[in-house]
Every structure is written in structure tokens, then in C-alpha cells.
Amino acid sequence: MRHKVVLYNPQAVFYTMPLGLLAVGSCLDPERYDVRIIDARLEDDPEAAVLAEIDDAVCLGMSVLTGRPIADALGILRAAKARRPDLPTVWGGWHPSLFPTQCLDEPCLDYTVKGQGETSFRELVERLVDGQAADGISGVGFRQNGHVVFTDSAGLEDMDTFPPPDFGLIPVAKYFSLKGRRQLDYITSTGCLFRCAFCADPFVYNRGWSAVSPCRLADDIESLWQQYNFTDLNFQDETFFTYAHRVAEISEEFLRRDMQFTWAATMRADQGVRLPEEIFDLCIRSGLRRVLIGVESGSPAVLERIMKDTTVDQVIAAAEMCARHGVAVIFSFIVGFPGEGNDEVQETLDLVKRLRAMSSRFETPIFYYKPYPGSRLAQEVTADIPRTLDGWADFDYVAGAAGPWVSPQIYKLVERFKFYNRFAWGPQTAWRVPLQMIARWRCQRDWYRMPLEKLVVECVKPSPRLS
Ligand code: B12
Ligand code: SF4
Structure with a gap:
């Protein structure tokens, strides 16, 4: 008899495939385990979908990001326990990795x-089936004799030792249709070697990094491409371009196998600058269409404070390389770092303008700083950080509102700037030309008062989505 394991992905924005659940679910031997993944984004009634599966399940696992997904996860967790109090429940993913003790306050x-x-999950499920305790399994938190205990975490394991993700566990076609394109999500590495002070990754993975080898990756991608006929591959790695030689090998494998799809991935500006032009060219020939570069700020002083370890010059050099090769880039920015001054915000807006003017394929989303838990910077602003699981569940990361470090004047300026900057250098269509001229005029002079065009456009057209 196969044991049923139910895995749940809470509500979230966008339709990125639930790679965390695919990773842990695929590690369970299919001969022994019947894995059911329920994604709230695909269900009319997620709670009913979970309750319908748990009666004969060995456990219910959930992947939990910080913020609103916690509220959804908590609702489902409590409903599941109300129906089956003996059902073992497991949370994994970023929030329980950062705040396991707070999470285990939830009965x-x-x-x-x-x-x-x-x-950890494979071993835990085996113990649950055998009715044994979780002692000795790496990285697990649980209650024992009324106390919360944690086992030691082993370092990152070599990803080549894990089975490839079994996309048969999710309705891939449904994600394609919700995304509006045949785009497959995939991850080839875990962790990140860098130390940015606003990011949770250094805390969770101790600046470790582990990756799938190029050949094994290409084998898996080839079989997925034959099976799902996707037209775009979206790598979700923190920094895909970590090693130039690895990226070159992956691109060579894609070309050798003559697979016809485009791909997109993340790149740091310093990695872009170090990447030999011929390797970048190889990437493009193998289908690279877009990179995402986290710039964060146009102010050298802020970049130093947040320990980004990249420079404005590197950003410009990476942008020039991408513009020369016609590669699209999402340059993402953050304003409102604690202590950031108005001049520093202006340096960011100036860099955003400069980048946008370089290529119509460049996008420059600007987010407002929110204290991402686990990061060094968040520890400096503890007064604004929730202290309980329910507090984190109310913390909205996605909504545009700025934190306490952004004055109302700066917020207004940035919101107006975002609008005019979007139209000033965006794609040209007949109806856009007059608006584009006005927007450029405004951006060139940094004059955003009486934003009538903004009010009219926002009434008729929603913001574009990033891909
Ligand atoms: C795809 C993605 C999203 C998707 C989520 C899709 C989904 N599944 O619902 C979307 C676009 C919605 C999203 C949104 C945001 N995201 Co996001 N996102 C990512 C990204 C790029 C990839 C996630 C992924 O699939 N990874 C691959 C899988 C294999 O890794 P994993 O999920 O970590 O899973 C492993 C472990 O965590 C664990 N695990 C995971 N789930 C489970 C479940 C169980 C039961 C067990 C045992 C183990 C386990 O095992 C897995 C295998 O090792 C990550 C960065 C990254 N590379 O991880 C950022 C990341 C998770 N996002 C982050 C942030 C900051 C955001 C946003 C705030 C961004 C923004 N400004 O809007 C929002 C807010 C989210 C919210 N609160 O609603 C942060 C962390 C946030 C946090 N503390 O939770 C990350 C780490 C990026 C970063 N370095 O800052 N994101
Ligand atoms: S922001 Fe990006 S480069 Fe910096 S530590 Fe986080 S994942 Fe790594």
C-alpha cells in the first residue's frame, strides 16, 4: 500500500510553479508514497480540496513564505487539525526557516x-510512517516533553544527489494557461554566496551554494521539453550566473540538443561584467531572452550600507552589454532603506532614468523597503518587525505602500516618477506617442506636479506584469 502525503502551496500572487513542494515531493519514493500537491492558486475552494485528501494521509506539508501566505497556511492548518487532530503537520520554506520557534507556538x-x-522531509515522513520520533534528522523543529527542540542542520547537500523534480505531480498545462504562455519554472541551484544586508538568503543558507551539474540539468530539461513542449524556461535561482563556466556548459548543452525555447535568469551586475562576451553570446544563441539584475540603489553610499558589493559602474557596464546584444533586463530597485536620505533616493531615480533610456527592453521596477526577516538590516529596525506568527501573517509584502522610512513627499515623488518613467521610454504605439513625449519632457526635468496624464491612464489601464 502506498502512503498518501498531502502538500499545500498557499495563496500567492503570480503563477510560478510550486518548486519547493515539487522538490520535496519528488524525493519520496513513488513506489511507497502517493504525493498529492494542492496549490491554492488553482483551487476554487482550497480548504475543501485539502480536507478531501487528508483522511488517509500520513502527513500534511506546507510551503510557507513570509507575509500573507502565512494567513492562508494557518487557516488551512487549523481546519485540517480540526478534522484530524492526529494528522502530523509540517511547515517548510522561507518563513519556518527564519522563525521556527514562533511557528511552533502555533499548537x-x-x-x-x-x-x-x-x-529532512524524506526522513521525517519515513519516521512518521514507522511511528518514530524525529530525533537526529537534520534541520527539524518539534515539541518534545512540552519543549520545542531543534536538531542540528547539516550544510547544503549536492543537488545532483536528489532526483529531478517530477512535474507529473502538478497540472503543468493549467499553469501554462494561467500564465498565458507555455513557460516552465525551474531551479538549478540553492543558496547564494553573497551577503546583501537586506536579504534572507545569507541567514538561511549561510552563504552556501549548491547546484545541479550542467549535463544532468540538460538531460532533465530535454526530457521536460519533449514532454511539455514549453516555449520559455524561467530559472528561479537566486543568482544563476554564479559561475561563467557553468553557464557556458549549460548553454552548450542546450545548443547541442537543439532545443527550441527561450530562457530567463537572474544575474548580479558584477557577474555580468565578469562574464566573457563570447559566453554571453553563447547564452543568447541558446535562447537567453532576459536577465533580472537586482540593482537596489543608484547611491554608492547606500550600496555600501546594504553590502550589495556591486557598483553603479558595474550596473552600467552590464546594461551596455545587454543593450548591445538586444537582451531584455529587469533592473529592480528598492527605495526607503532605513536612514536613506532624499539625495540618495534621487540618485536612484537618476540611475533608473539612465537605464530606461538605454533600451526599450529594459524595465526598472521600484519597490519600497520592507524588513525582510532574517536579514542583517531587518535586525536594525526591530521596532517595526512583527513578533508573532499572526503578526507576520498580517504583514503585507506585496502591496505598494511604503514603510516608515519613506516620507509622504518621497512616496508621492517616486509613485509619479514610476508612472512617467514607464511611459517615457516604453514601447511605441500610436496612442502612446503624445503621452511618451510629455513623459520624457517631465522625466528630463524631474517635474512631476499635476499628474493629470497619470490619473487618466490609471483609470483605463492596469500596471503591466513582469515576466
Ligand atoms: C518564485 C518566488 C516567488 C513566487 C512564489 C511562488 C509560490 N510557490 O507560491 C512569488 C512571485 C509569488 C513570490 C513573491 C514574493 N517573494 Co519570492 N521568491 C521566489 C523565488 C525566486 C523562487 C522560489 C522557489 O521556487 N525556489 C525553489 C525551491 C526549490 O526552493 P524553496 O521554495 O526554498 O524550497 C526549498 C526549501 O525552502 C524547502 N521547502 C520549501 N517548501 C517546503 C515545504 C515542506 C513541507 C518542506 C518540508 C520543505 C520545504 O525545501 C525546498 C527544497 O530544498 C525565491 C528565491 C529562491 N531562489 O528560492 C524568492 C523568495 C522566496 N521570495 C522572496 C520575497 C522577498 C518575495 C516578495 C516579498 C517579493 C516582492 N517584493 O514582492 C513576494 C512576497 C511573497 C508574499 N509574501 O506573498 C524572498 C524570501 C521571502 C520570505 N522570507 O518568505 C526570496 C527568498 C527571495 C530573496 N532572496 O529575497 N516569490
Ligand atoms: S540579494 Fe541576491 S545576491 Fe544578495 S544575498 Fe540575496 S540572493 Fe544573494
Whole structure:
């Protein structure tokens, strides 16, 4: 008899495939386990979908990001326990990795898993089936004799030792249709070697990094491409361009196998600058269409404070390389870092304008700083950080509102700037030409008062989405 394991992905914005659940679910031997992944984004009634599966399940696992997904996860968790109080429940993913103790304050939650979850979850499920305790399994938190205890975490394991993700566990075609394109999400590495002070990754993975080898990756991608006929591959790695030689090998494998799809991935500006032009060219020939570069700020002083370890010159050099090769780039920015001054915000807006003017394929989303838990910077602003699981569940990361570090004047300026900057250098269509001229005129002079065009456009057209 196969044991049923139910995995749940809470509500979220966008339709990125639930790669965390695919990773842990695929590590369970299919001969022994019947894995059911329920994604709230695909269900009319997610709670009913979970309750319909749990009666004969060994456990219910959930992947939990910080913020609103916690509220959804909590609702489902409590409903599941109300129906089956004996059902073991497990949370993994970023939030329980950062705050396992707070998570285990919730009586309906039995286990947390920290960081890379493949081996810990497989071993935990085996123990649950055998009715044994979780002692000795790496990176697990649970209650024992009325106390919360944590096992030690082993370092990152080599990703080549894990089975490839079994996309048969999710309705891939449904994601394609919700995304509006045949785009497959995939991850080839875990962790990140860098130390940015606003990011949770250094805390969760201790600046470790582990990746799938190029050949094994290409084998898996080839079989997925034959099976799902996707036209675009979206790599979700923190920094895909970590090693130039690896990226070159991956691109060569894609070309050798003559697979016809485009791909997109993340790149740091310093990695872009170091990347030999011929390797970038190889990437493009193998289908690279877009990179995402987290710039964060146009102010050298802020870049130093947040320990980004990249410079404005590197950003410009990477942008010139992409513009020369016709590669699209999403340059993402953050304003409102604690202590950031108006001049520093202006330096960011100036860099955004400069980048946008370089290519119509460049997008420059600007987010407002929110204290991402686990990061060094968040520890400096503890007064504004929630202290309980319910507090984090109310913390809205997605909504545009600025934090307490952004004055109302700066917020207004940035919101107006975002609008005019979007139209000033965006794609040209007949109806856009007059608006584009006005927007350029305004951006060139930094004059955003009486934003009548903004009011009219926002009434008729929603913001574009990034891909
Ligand atoms: C795709 C993605 C999203 C998707 C989520 C899709 C989904 N599944 O619902 C969307 C676009 C919605 C999203 C949104 C945001 N995201 Co996001 N996102 C990512 C990204 C790029 C990839 C996630 C992924 O699939 N990874 C691949 C899988 C294999 O890794 P994983 O999920 O970590 O899973 C492993 C372990 O965590 C664990 N695990 C995971 N789930 C489970 C479940 C169980 C039961 C177990 C045992 C183990 C386990 O095992 C897995 C295998 O090792 C990550 C960066 C990254 N590379 O991880 C950022 C990341 C998770 N996002 C982040 C942030 C900051 C955001 C936003 C705030 C961004 C913004 N400004 O809007 C929002 C807010 C989210 C919210 N609160 O609603 C942060 C972390 C946030 C946090 N503390 O939760 C990350 C780490 C990026 C970063 N370095 O800052 N995101
Ligand atoms: S922001 Fe990006 S480069 Fe910096 S530590 Fe986080 S994942 Fe790594």
C-alpha cells in the first residue's frame, strides 16, 4: 500500500510553479508514497480540496513564505487539525526557516524544516510512517516533553544527489494557461554566496551554494521539453550566473540538443561584467531572452550600507552589454532603506532614468523597503518587525505602500516618477506617442506636479506584469 502525503502551496500572487513542494515531493519514493500537491492558486475552494485528501494521509506539508501566505497556511492548518487532530503537520520554506520557534507556538503545527528540505522531509515522513520520533534528522523543529527542540542542520547537500523534480505531480498545462504562455519554472541551484544586508538568503543558507551539474540539468530539461513542449524556461535561482563556466556548459548543452525555447535568469551586475562576451553570446544563441539584475540603489553610499558589493559602474557596464546584444533586463530597485536620505533616493531615480533610456527592453521596477526577516538590516529596525506568527501573517509584502522610512513627499515623488518613467521610454504605439513625449519632457526635468496624464491612464489601464 502506498502512503498518501498531502502538500499545500498557499495563496500567492503570480503563477510560478510550486518548486519547493515539487522538490520535496519528488524525493519520496513513488513506489511507497502517493504525493498529492494542492496549490491554492488553482483551487476554487482550497480548504475543501485539502480536507478531501487528508483522511488517509500520513502527513500534511506546507510551503510557507513570509507575509500573507502565512494567513492562508494557518487557516488551512487549523481546519485540517480540526478534522484530524492526529494528522502530523509540517511547515517548510522561507518563513519556518527564519522563525521556527514562533511557528511552533502555533499548537496545530507539529514540525518545521529549515532550509533545503529534500532529505529532512524524506526522513521525517519515513519516521512518521514507522511511528518514530524525529530525533537526529537534520534541520527539524518539534515539541518534545512540552519543549520545542531543534536538531542540528547539516550544510547544503549536492543537488545532483536528489532526483529531478517530477512535474507529473502538478497540472503543468493549467499553469501554462494561467500564465498565458507555455513557460516552465525551474531551479538549478540553492543558496547564494553573497551577503546583501537586506536579504534572507545569507541567514538561511549561510552563504552556501549548491547546484545541479550542467549535463544532468540538460538531460532533465530535454526530457521536460519533449514532454511539455514549453516555449520559455524561467530559472528561479537566486543568482544563476554564479559561475561563467557553468553557464557556458549549460548553454552548450542546450545548443547541442537543439532545443527550441527561450530562457530567463537572474544575474548580479558584477557577474555580468565578469562574464566573457563570447559566453554571453553563447547564452543568447541558446535562447537567453532576459536577465533580472537586482540593482537596489543608484547611491554608492547606500550600496555600501546594504553590502550589495556591486557598483553603479558595474550596473552600467552590464546594461551596455545587454543593450548591445538586444537582451531584455529587469533592473529592480528598492527605495526607503532605513536612514536613506532624499539625495540618495534621487540618485536612484537618476540611475533608473539612465537605464530606461538605454533600451526599450529594459524595465526598472521600484519597490519600497520592507524588513525582510532574517536579514542583517531587518535586525536594525526591530521596532517595526512583527513578533508573532499572526503578526507576520498580517504583514503585507506585496502591496505598494511604503514603510516608515519613506516620507509622504518621497512616496508621492517616486509613485509619479514610476508612472512617467514607464511611459517615457516604453514601447511605441500610436496612442502612446503624445503621452511618451510629455513623459520624457517631465522625466528630463524631474517635474512631476499635476499628474493629470497619470490619473487618466490609471483609470483605463492596469500596471503591466513582469515576466
Ligand atoms: C518564485 C518566488 C516567488 C513566487 C512564489 C511562488 C509560490 N510557490 O507560491 C512569488 C512571485 C509569488 C513570490 C513573491 C514574493 N517573494 Co519570492 N521568491 C521566489 C523565488 C525566486 C523562487 C522560489 C522557489 O521556487 N525556489 C525553489 C525551491 C526549490 O526552493 P524553496 O521554495 O526554498 O524550497 C526549498 C526549501 O525552502 C524547502 N521547502 C520549501 N517548501 C517546503 C515545504 C515542506 C513541507 C518542506 C518540508 C520543505 C520545504 O525545501 C525546498 C527544497 O530544498 C525565491 C528565491 C529562491 N531562489 O528560492 C524568492 C523568495 C522566496 N521570495 C522572496 C520575497 C522577498 C518575495 C516578495 C516579498 C517579493 C516582492 N517584493 O514582492 C513576494 C512576497 C511573497 C508574499 N509574501 O506573498 C524572498 C524570501 C521571502 C520570505 N522570507 O518568505 C526570496 C527568498 C527571495 C530573496 N532572496 O529575497 N516569490
Ligand atoms: S540579494 Fe541576491 S545576491 Fe544578495 S544575498 Fe540575496 S540572493 Fe544573494
